[in-house]
Amino acid sequence: xKPWLVVMxxxxxxxxxxxxxxxxxxxxxxxxxxxxxFMFTKIIDLGEQVQDIELPVVGAEFAPDLMDFLxxxxxxxxxxxxxxxxxxxxxxxxxxVLAAITKRTYDFALLIPTDFGTQVTESxxxxxxxxxxxxxxxxxxxxxxxxxxxxxxxRETTALRLLVRGINPxxxxxxxxGRIDIASDQARAQSLLNMIPMFVIMAAFLSxxxxxxxxxxxxxxxxxxxxxLVNPVLRSQFVLGKWFAAAVFSILGLxxxxxxxxxxxxxxxxxxxxxxxxxxxxxxVGILLVTVPLAFxxxxxxxxxxxxxxxxxDAQVYIGLMSLLPMLPYMYNILNTTxxxxxxxxxxxxxxxxxxxxxxxxxTPALPDFALxxxxxLLWSLVFIASAAKLLKRERIIFL
Amino acid sequence: xxxxxxLVKHFGKVAAVDGISFSAxxxxxxxxxxxxxxxxxxxxxxxxxLLKADSGKVLLDEIDVLQQPxxxxxxxxxxxDAHGLYPRLTAREHxxxxxxxxxxxxxxxxxxxxxxxxxxxxxxxxxxxxxxxSQGEKMKVCLARALVHDPQNIIMDEPTNGLDVxxxxxxxxxxxxxxxxxxxxxxxxxxxxxxxxxxxxxIVIAGGKALYQxxxxxxxxxxxxxxxxxAFVNMTGAAL
Numbered sequence: 001x002k003p004w005l006v007v008m009x010x011x012x013x014x015x016x017x018x019x020x021x022x023x024x025x026x027x028x029x030x031x032x033x034x035x036x037x038f039m040f041t042k043i044i045d046l047g048e049q050v051q052d053i054e055l056p057v058v059g060a061e062f063a064p065d066l067m068d069f070l071x072x073x074x075x076x077x078x079x080x081x082x083x084x085x086x087x088x089x090x091x092x093x094x095x096x097v098l099a100a101i102t103k104r105t106y107d108f109a110l111l112i113p114t115d116f117g118t119q120v121t122e123s124x125x126x127x128x129x130x131x132x133x134x135x136x137x138x139x140x141x142x143x144x145x146x147x148x149x150x151x152x153x154x155r156e157t158t159a160l161r162l163l164v165r166g167i168n169p170x171x172x173x174x175x176x177x178g179r180i181d182i183a184s185d186q187a188r189a190q191s192l193l194n195m196i197p198m199f200v201i202m203a204a205f206l207s208x209x210x211x212x213x214x215x216x217x218x219x220x221x222x223x224x225x226x227x228x229l230v231n232p233v234l235r236s237q238f239v240l241g242k243w244f245a246a247a248v249f250s251i252l253g254l255x256x257x258x259x260x261x262x263x264x265x266x267x268x269x270x271x272x273x274x275x276x277x278x279x280x281x282x283x284x285v286g287i288l289l290v291t292v293p294l295a296f297x298x299x300x301x302x303x304x305x306x307x308x309x310x311x312x313x314d315a316q317v318y319i320g321l322m323s324l325l326p327m328l329p330y331m332y333n334i335l336n337t338t339x340x341x342x343x344x345x346x347x348x349x350x351x352x353x354x355x356x357x358x359x360x361x362x363x364t365p366a367l368p369d370f371a372l373x374x375x376x377x378l379l380w381s382l383v384f385i386a387s388a389a390k391l392l393k394r395e396r397i398i399f400l
Numbered sequence: 401x402x403x404x405x406x407l408v409k410h411f412g413k414v415a416a417v418d419g420i421s422f423s424a425x426x427x428x429x430x431x432x433x434x435x436x437x438x439x440x441x442x443x444x445x446x447x448x449x450l451l452k453a454d455s456g457k458v459l460l461d462e463i464d465v466l467q468q469p470x471x472x473x474x475x476x477x478x479x480x481d482a483h484g485l486y487p488r489l490t491a492r493e494h495x496x497x498x499x500x501x502x503x504x505x506x507x508x509x510x511x512x513x514x515x516x517x518x519x520x521x522x523x524x525x526x527x528x529x530x531x532x533x534s535q536g537e538k539m540k541v542c543l544a545r546a547l548v549h550d551p552q553n554i555i556m557d558e559p560t561n562g563l564d565v566x567x568x569x570x571x572x573x574x575x576x577x578x579x580x581x582x583x584x585x586x587x588x589x590x591x592x593x594x595x596x597x598x599x600x601x602x603i604v605i606a607g608g609k610a611l612y613q614x615x616x617x618x619x620x621x622x623x624x625x626x627x628x629x630x631a632f633v634n635m636t637g638a639a640l
Contacts, residue, residue, distance in 0.1 A: 006500040010489075017488040017529075224484030227542065230448050231501040232473035395451055 003233040007241025011215050012248060021210030021249070028206040029253045032199040033260035039192055040268040046141065053142045056080050058097065059088045059112035063128075065120075066112075069153045075146065080109065088113045089129065097131050107139035108132035110146065123161055194333070197356030200257055200287070201326035201349055204294040205302075207253020209319055212246035212299050216306025216388075217315035225398060236389040243296075243303050243385055250295035258287060283359050289370060290355045293377040297348060300381035304388045310400060329353035345372045348380050401426050401584050402447065402553060407456035409442050416442040418608035419456070424586040424601075426552075429579050431595040432588040434605035435636065440588040441481060443605070444557050447586075448478045460553060474502070477551035481558050483542045485530040491541045492517070492526045498545040509548070516544040519577075520570055536567035543571065547578075554578055556587040560594055572598060592629045606636040 015021040053075050060067050060079040067077050082093055088111050097109050111129040119126045132143055159169035219225045309315035329350040345351040351373030358365045391397050402424040409417040417439045424430035432440045445451040449469035458465040465472040492513055499509040517526050520540045560568045578585050589595050595602055604612040623631040
């Protein structure tokens with residue numbers, strides 16, 4: 001058995017008994033897809049909610065015109081049977097409404113005064129109230145929809161009042177702003193799909209980190225480095241073995257995050273958002289080809305930092321900061337307006353991010369892009385590993 | 401067989417080892433005796449290839465350690481002063497790890513491990529993980545993994561430091577067996593009784609220099625003292 005293989009098998013056995021290493025292997029690949037699933041179902045829910053609003057009303061019978069207007073605009077009116085003899089805004093009514101909102105029987109309610117009809121006929125300003133809990137963001141969209149409809153009814157009434165008096169209603173309405181939101185649910189969901197590459201890259205970084213740090217900074221901290229290095233084995237063999245062990249964990253994490261993402265996405269009714277998301281065997285092979293070099297890259301960087309760091313804690317700080325790295329290519333891709341250029345394939349992680357975006361959105365990237373990005377990443381990894389092996393020859397690194 | 405000639409090693413401007421020469425024979429236990437910071441560990445670390453010498457010659461069975469460190473490392477078993485173990489591996493796994501790194505066959509590993517586990521009285525911890533080992537148990541694992549490949553030369557940095565009587569005894573008996581098997585044993589210590597009980601020859605080190613090499617009786621005669629401790633104090637005191 002080659003020494004690097006001995007080292008790798010030992011580190012894998014050691015890590016498989018290490019709760020910390022196992023935690024860092026499992027936690028992200030499970031949480032990431034769970035988050036994706038949650039966010040997608042939420043988007044679909046929100047889409048359904050706006051189309052389908054049920055409005056609880058106190059005193060609906062006093063404002064039949066307004067109720068008809070709301071119904072015409074797709075709102076379902078639910079009349080709340082309450083004792084309004086003391087008026088709709090009385091303490092007893094508002095306590096009852098408040099209690100119902102607290103108990104989540106409904107999220108909000110519209111209160112209509114008993115003299116609504118008379119006030120309107122006498123051309124007065126009528127007060128209606130919407131009771132709600134603004135700490136519940138889910139109701140926000142519905143409430144603003146209801147409010148804007150009520151205001152629209154108000155404008156219509158104003159126009160009628162003016163017309164009756166022979167005044168052109170446009171006199172008091174010099175401008176009208178029309179807002180058309182083109183951000184469909186589909187677009188929102190698409191931007192979520194674009195997060196998947198970031199999740200995959202993060203998994204590459206987080207899954208192998210436990211083993212990478214424990215095998216380097218941990219080795220020195222528990223004073224087992226000196227006896228280990230007395231064995232007649234080249235330093236590069238030690239570093240290679242530790243690197244491969246960490247990469248194995250990282251690849252496991254990648255496979256896990258991808259499988260669970262597939263499971264999560266296949267359980268979300270994406271058709272409802274008008275997205276076709278077909279990932280077949282070809283795409284899976286594609287994703288693996290893109291991400292396996294990532295696993296080697298991420299762990300080589302961690303091994304280098306682990307050897308370099310003064311202690312376990314030191315290493316954790318550096319590596320904690322490094323975990324932000326996978327977000328950079330994602331951010332860049334969001335802000336990028338110039339499209340794809342050759343140099344982007346050469347930047348570690350940026351190239352992978354773009355390739356993954358392609359695969360996730362159903363495009364097949366060109367082979368040279370694949371090869372170039374992978375080769376570049378592996379080259380960087382080798383630089384890190386060679387530097388780590390070189391560092392390990394320094395007396396100051398061995399005897400800190 | 402170990403020979404060191406005019407070894408010099410600086411850390412920055414401080415000379416930790418300043419022209420030491422000595423040798424350790426096969427079939428004998430040789431002790432490096434000196435105060436803390438006298439240069440014993442530095443000397444040994446150069447010898448087992450983890451520190452590079454500034455100048456001088458280090459020969460191990462006629463192999464130049466400074467030129468061919470890996471070849472030399474194949475012929476030595478080392479117990480460093482750092483006794484770090486892997487808390488999640490068992491004693492047997494510790495021994496096997498080092499043996500595999502040295503390219504031993506699985507059959508040979510099983511056979512040697514069993515022998516050492518018995519010799520050092522470690523059967524009860526053989527398959528227990530290292531978390532919670534006592535100082536003595538840790539030490540025995542270190543000793544076993546240093547001896548698993550049956551090396552010709554054995555180097556030990558402060559081997560009985562902090563050990564109880566029983567463990568010290570089993571370490572001593574192993575050392576005597578190694579000596580009988582014509583191995584070359586070199587150990588360092590700052591404890592006089594230790595050295596007088598174990599060693600055939602002593603090298604007294606102070607200030608990075610070897611002040612004396614020879615038998616224990618000759619050392620007493622040399623310093624005109626009646627016991628070893630006085631002889632040691634007399635000699636190193638004079639050098640400071």
